[in-house]
Amino acid sequence: MKKLILLLTLFSSFSYANFAEVEISTFQLWSTTRGLNIIRVIPTNSGSLSNPGNCTTLDSYMVRRSLTEEEKSRMYSTLLAAKMAGISVSLEIMGCEENRPAIRDVILR
Numbered sequence: 001m002k003k004l005i006l007l008l009t010l011f012s013s014f015s016y017a018n019f020a021e022v023e024i025s026t027f028q029l030w031s032t033t034r035g036l037n038i039i040r041v042i043p044t045n046s047g048s049l050s051n052p053g054n055c056t057t058l059d060s061y062m063v064r065r066s067l068t069e070e071e072k073s074r075m076y077s078t079l080l081a082a083k084m085a086g087i088s089v090s091l092e093i094m095g096c097e098e099n100r101p102a103i104r105d106v107i108l109r
Contacts, residue, residue: 018094020052023109025088029079030060039063039076041091041103055096062097064104078106 022043030040042060043049049058063075082089092105 018052018054020050020093021090022050022093023088023090027079027083027089029076029083031076037065037072038098039072039079039103040100041079049101050093051101052093053095053101055099055101057099058101060100061091061093061103062100064095064097064102075103075106078108082108 024043026045028042028044032038040060040062051058063072090107090109091103093101094104095102
């Protein structure tokens, strides 16, 4: 039993090792539909981007392209609503997408 608890504890710590949550208040929002279906978020109020996945390009955050169209649409709608209302949004960052930190979730607080 002790070995199982140790193994589960070890496994759960690895699953969040490259995870971060960042809050941004001003940002550019890019949505490309020219065959790429890319959503980029470029913070304009911070000096450096959070990079828990050790990505190589740190000019913006990218919404994961592997998400369903529904998930990407909801994220884009949330980001657009925050931009239009001028309110902060939290991004959960995990891993990389096209060598940029990848957004796995968008949260209005």
